[in-house]
Amino acid sequence: MTVQSPSRTRSNMNNSSRNDGSSAEETSKSRWDPPVSALVPKMKTVDLHAYFGPAEVLKGISLPIADKQVTAVIGPSGCGKSTFVRCLNRMHEVVPGARAAGRVLLDEQDIYHSDVDSVRVRRRVGMVFQKPNPFPTMSIRDNVLAGLRLNGERPDDPDSVVEKMLRRVALWDEVKDVLGRAGTGLSSGQQQRLCIARSLALEPEVLLMDEPCSALDPIATARVEELIHELRRSYTIVIVTHNMQQAARVANFTAFFYLGTLIEHDRTDVIFTRPKEQRTEDYITGRFG
Amino acid sequence: MDRRHTDREYESELELLRDRVLLMGAHVEEVLVLAMRSYNERSVSLARSTINMDSQIDQLELEIDELAIQILARRQPVASDLRFITTTLKLVTDLERIGDLGVNICERVAELGADRSQSAHDPIPRIADVAQGMVHDALDAFVAGDAVKANQVIDRDKEVDAYYASLYPELLPRMMSNPSVVFESTRLLSIGKSLERLADHATNIAEMVVFMVKGQDVRHSGTTNPGSHG
Numbered sequence: 192m193t194v195q196s197p198s199r200t201r202s203n204m205n206n207s208s209r210n211d212g213s214s215a216e217e218t219s220k221s222r223w224d225p226p227v228s229a230l231v232p233k234m235k236t237v238d239l240h241a242y243f244g245p246a247e248v249l250k251g252i253s254l255p256i257a258d259k260q261v262t263a264v265i266g267p268s269g270c271g272k273s274t275f276v277r278c279l280n281r282m283h284e285v286v287p288g289a290r291a292a293g294r295v296l297l298d299e300q301d302i303y304h305s306d307v308d309s310v311r312v313r314r315r316v317g318m319v320f321q322k323p324n325p326f327p328t329m330s331i332r333d334n335v336l337a338g339l340r341l342n343g344e345r346p347d348d349p350d351s352v353v354e355k356m357l358r359r360v361a362l363w364d365e366v367k368d369v370l371g372r373a374g375t376g377l378s379s380g381q382q383q384r385l386c387i388a389r390s391l392a393l394e395p396e397v398l399l400m401d402e403p404c405s406a407l408d409p410i411a412t413a414r415v416e417e418l419i420h421e422l423r424r425s426y427t428i429v430i431v432t433h434n435m436q437q438a439a440r441v442a443n444f445t446a447f448f449y450l451g452t453l454i455e456h457d458r459t460d461v462i463f464t465r466p467k468e469q470r471t472e473d474y475i476t477g478r479f480g
Numbered sequence: 481m482d483r484r485h486t487d488r489e490y491e492s493e494l495e496l497l498r499d500r501v502l503l504m505g506a507h508v509e510e511v512l513v514l515a516m517r518s519y520n521e522r523s524v525s526l527a528r529s530t531i532n533m534d535s536q537i538d539q540l541e542l543e544i545d546e547l548a549i550q551i552l553a554r555r556q557p558v559a560s561d562l563r564f565i566t567t568t569l570k571l572v573t574d575l576e577r578i579g580d581l582g583v584n585i586c587e588r589v590a591e592l593g594a595d596r597s598q599s600a601h602d603p604i605p606r607i608a609d610v611a612q613g614m615v616h617d618a619l620d621a622f623v624a625g626d627a628v629k630a631n632q633v634i635d636r637d638k639e640v641d642a643y644y645a646s647l648y649p650e651l652l653p654r655m656m657s658n659p660s661v662v663f664e665s666t667r668l669l670s671i672g673k674s675l676e677r678l679a680d681h682a683t684n685i686a687e688m689v690v691f692m693v694k695g696q697d698v699r700h701s702g703t704t705n706p707g708s709h710g
């Protein structure tokens with residue numbers, strides 16, 4: 192009368208040819224983000240191709256970037272995430288031999304149009320890098336103002352700009368008494384927030400963040416993520432991340448790239464609970480060979 | 481075709497979780513089989529020994545809960561893995577209840593003793609057949625990720641409800657005409673109620689399976705051939 196080991200075998204459970212008895216209907220209703228079909232784009236790429244010399248690293252990406260929302264770009268190393276975000280503010284073409292084709296619209300205007308000034312584009316579409324890179328010889332205060340000065344601007348009241356931007360990145364209370372000290376003397380988490388403040392001083396509309404937390408510890412990461420939640424009220428944010436949980440935490444929409452193509456773009460909760468594409472599923476669950 | 485995780489340790493944790501659920505399911509089904517055999521044979525000793533099997537089921541439930549929570553905490557599962565683990569966590573509470581209801585049946589059998597006073601048609605076995613079949617098929621559907629089978633389980637719940645609803649009208653006239661069968665009839669009603677409720681729990685499991693599968697499969701139909709990349 193002993194119980195036998197389970198008669199059902201495990202190989203059964205890994206059966207991929209699952210039997211779904213019902214028609215394909217969208218099951219999610221009450222979620223906090225709008226469906227991807229209702230997304231209002233701030234930017235939009237249309238059949239975007241990017242090349243380094245003869246190598247095509249983006250192979251026709253058409254992706255809307257939701258206005259005042261956070262869009263995460265995920266995918267394996269080398270799939271073109273950084274190249275993609277660098278195309279969004281014309282930084283890609285700065286690399287010798289690099290070029291892009293297709294359209295990148297910012298408020299419906301093609302930023303690659305010959306009339307458009309790339310410097311102006313980069314002001315409207317700011318960028319934060321992986322490694323915090325405050326200017327080493329500058330004070331905290333001057334670092335905040337550095338972007339403006341590089342653009343030849345002298346604000347009437349620089350101190351108020353400094354305070355406003357440092358408050359916006361939640362760094363003011365930590366540094367207000369040491370504004371004259373070198374930016375490089377801060378912790379790496381503080382340095383990254385300083386760099387974000389430097390980008391925000393230019394009053395961009397879109398903020399591109401390429402792995403902004405990869406050099407930060409969990410607490411500093413949490414503070415940057417908290418900041419991203421705040422910033423999304425005023426800015427459109429695109430974040431590249433290798434940290435799946437980070438994408439799940441901060442992004443409203445997630446785009447999965449693979450070998451230079453866009454595999455899937457959807458609401459983040461959809462991507463992380465029931466992605467439509469097998470390759471997305473394999474990647475986010477860690478089944479990528 | 482192979483859909484394993486790159487991280488073999490994670491894969492083996494998920495496999496362990498699956499194995500434990502399968503084992504718990506096997507124990508629960510065993511309890512039901514033995515409970516109904518003890519009923520059919522009016523075997524008090526079999527009923528008593530079956531009651532003791534419940535502690536293994538409870539133990540497995542605790543083990544599965546702990547394992548699932550550990551995987552949630554340490555692996556942050558997503559997509560099909562997340563649906564599998566959350567389904568497992570919910571499923572085991574229903575499984576455990578099914579085991580308890582099997583024990584309830586055994587307790588009633590022990591009260592009935594060896595006597596069989598009613599010679600008339602016994603309505604219990606047909607309810608038991610359908611209810612046990614539902615438990616079996618709900619577990620099979622879970623194992624195979626089979627939403628069609630799960631939906632069939634859900635449909636059969638009405639059948640059990642109808643049988644149970646007819647139980648009282650069937651037994652009442654017998655009780656009225658022959659007070660000596662009242663004791664036995666109330667036990668039969670109680671066993672019928674247990675069977676009806678365990679069918680409800682099987683239905684719950686089947687509904688979870690539909691959710692678990694649908695999240696993935698609806699969307700994969702007609703896309704790439706699974707396993708052809710990676």
Ligand SMILES: Nc1ncnc2c1ncn2[C@@H]1O[C@H](COP(=O)(O)OP(=O)(O)OP(=O)(O)O)[C@@H](O)[C@H]1O
Nearest residue numbers: 243246248266267268269270271272273274275286
């Ligand atoms: N300056 C360059 N010159 C030539 N090829 C480059 C250059 N930068 C990147 N590439 C190539 O372009 C492809 C896309 O690179 P990209 O940096 O956009 O990938 P990524 O998704 O950001 O990767 P990672 O996750 O490692 O940062 C890669 O194959 C890479 O080798």
Ligand SMILES: [Mg+2]
Nearest residue numbers: 272273274401
């Ligand atoms: Mg990169």
